[in-house]
Amino acid sequence: MNLYQFLLQQIEKSPDKIYLRFKDQQITYASLYDRVNRMAAGLERVGIQEGDTVCLMLDNCPEYLDIWFALSSLGxxxxxxxxxxxxExxxxxxxxxxxxxIIAHPQYQAKILDKLPESLRGVKIVLAGADEQGQKLLSTQSNNACPVLEWQELTATDLQPQRTCAVRGQDVNSILYTSGTTGLPKGVMLSHHAYVNAGEAFAREMIGARPGDILFTNLPLFHVNAHTTTVLGSISVNATIALEKRFSASRFWQDIRYHQATMxxxxxxxxxILCKQPENEDDRDNPVRLAACAATPKEFWSYFEKRFDLRIVEGYGLTETAGFCMANPLQANRPPSIGRPLSYIEMQVVNDQGEKAAPGEVGEILIRSDQPxxxxxxxxxxxEATCEAMAGGWFHSGDRGYQDEEGYFYFVDRIKQCIRRRGENISSWEIEKVVNxxxxxxxxxxxxxxxxxxEEDVKIFVIVREGEQLSPEELLDWCQERMAYFMVPRYVEFTNAFPKTATERIQKFKLKEMGIGNAWDREKAGYVVKRD
Structure with missing residues (x-):
């Protein structure tokens, strides 16, 4: 089935139940149906049809989900x-x-218009939730480059959507751009069925969710994680989603208790970060019984469980696998393993010769599914990138790991030149492009x-042009204006030369071996990177 059909099926089971809690809002499954229909009619009215792509630059909010489900219903x-x-x-x-x-929150309007490519001149922009003053501001900044639509264009309608197309489960539902390793970002195409299947598998196989559960997330809705786990995992069992705008260590357990979240x-x-917060007498006084996690540091795993009186279920997944594709069994957690494949997944480790690795032998993790x-x-x-990633019918993860005698997998490191910082995949190539x-x-x-x-922090090695002088602060000022805050390097080291191969490729493994060394550290220096 497609994602909208899946949604209707769950709405019919418990229309009066709370589907979403956001701040002081409580939205029922029946209300969700009305909201999605109204949004779909609004999207049709502004010209959105089957196959059209719609960019969303939005913070976590109920409207984000309304738009996603409405687009799903229209194909x-x-x-x-x-x-x-x-x-760039x-x-x-x-x-x-x-x-x-393009649908965006007001605070993101300026940078969208500043970098709007010529190919999108004339594309409509909707400023989500903007008041009259915000609409005037956008109109002024747009310089007639793009038609500006009021938020009410999408929401203030009593019309019913036409939905003239027949959306299939195998049709593309979303394109999620992941950071490239040696090139530009790649747009991962996920189908309706991939989303539905991933949500159901997460709820059933990984966490054993029940209708009475309240699943909490403050992870961003622009990543696959929150999509398939908290949102669709919750809906698949008619549980309740508790959504917050962003992660806050000081407010985390307060939010958990406010929503009475069980997972x-x-x-x-x-x-x-939570382990490093000061201990409180009420740390164990929370309603959570389980936390679904990825890349849990083994040194904090047991301490976290005991301190907050809950269980961690560790798993592994990528955008290309629609989220978690393996997890530790609920009753057989084995720290620091990333688990075993979910029921529809096959995984193996291959060595440098392309042969299946022996137990304990480190190689690349390959993944495939027995369901289309x-x-x-x-x-x-x-x-070209698709063929390379799916060579031989297996998805090549770019991650190194190994499998033990009992079928548990273990993550070792990343093969590709991709930096993993606090849940974000960062392309070294993109950072270097800006710095250079x-x-x-x-x-x-x-x-x-x-x-x-x-995980990791970003370190940049720099060779300065002859006769020039460059301070770390000046370099980071340049970076802040041109890249996302989480990409801005923490460490800067100036050098006279790089270790290179005979073909003049930088041997980054040698740079990684140097570690932090004596590099300038912006955090110790008190340099502040501003979040957008």
Missing amino acids: AVKVPLNVHLKG GLRYILDHSDCKL FNALGSMIT HTLMEGYYKNP THPKVLESAAVGVPSELG
Whole structure:
């Protein structure tokens, strides 16, 4: 079935139940039906049709889900934009995605218009939830480049959507752009069925969710994680979603108690940050029984469970697999394993010769499904990258790991030059592209170095042009204007030369081996990176 059919099926089971809690709002499943129909009619009225792509630059809010489900019912395609994107990275995705409509919160209007590609001149922009003053501001800044539609154009209607197309489960539902390793971001195409299947599998196989559960998340809706776990996992069992705008360590347990959440979804860096908060007498006084997590630091795993009186269920997944594709069994958690494949997934580790690795032997993790349309449909407008990623019928994860004698898998590191920082995949190539445009920079290389919060921090090695002087602060000022805040390097090290191969490729593994070293550290220096 398609995602909208799945939604209708769940609405019919419990129309009067609370489907979503957001701040002081409580929305029932029946209300969701009305909201989605109204949004679908509004989208049709502004010209959205089957196959059209719509870019969303929105913070977490109920309207985000209304728009997603409405687009799903029309056969249109959602393109979530990371709200921290800016500069050329934002321009590329807007252009590459062929979007027919942009829906954004007011605070993101300026950077969208600043980097709007020529190909999108004339594309309509809706300022979500903007008041009259906000609409006037957008009109002034647009310089007639794009028609500006009021939020009421999408919501103030009594019309019923026509829905003239027959949406199939295998049709593309969303395109999610992931950071490339040595090139531009790639648009992962996920089908309706991939979303539905992933949500149901997460709820059933990984966390054992029940109708009485309240699933909490403050992870961003522009990533696949919150989509398939908290949102669709909850809906699949007619449970309740508790949504917050963003993660706050100081407010986290207060939010949990306010919503009476029984489960939450987390990243490993969140576990570390929460463990480093001062201990309180009421730490165990919370309604949570289970946390679904990825990349949990093993040194904090047991401590976190005991301190907050809950269980962590560790798993592993990627955007290309529509979220979690393996998890530790509920009754057989084995820290620090990332678990076993879910029921529809096959996984194996292959060595450098392309042969299946022996137990304990480290190699690349490969993934495939025994059900069609449960992994990605490919990379949007990038058949070469799709063929490379799916060589031999297996998805090549780019991650190194191993399997033990009992079938549990373990993550070791990343093969590709991709830096993982607090849940974000960061392309070293994208960082270097920005740094190298600085007029005083001759060459640069970005690598990931260990972070005290788990995963990695970004370190940039820089060769300055002859006769020039460049301070770390000046370099980071340049970066802040041109990249998302989470991409801005923490460490800066100036050098005279890079280790290179005979073909002049930088040997980044040697730079990684140097670690943090004596690099300048912006956090110790008191340099503040501003969030957008």
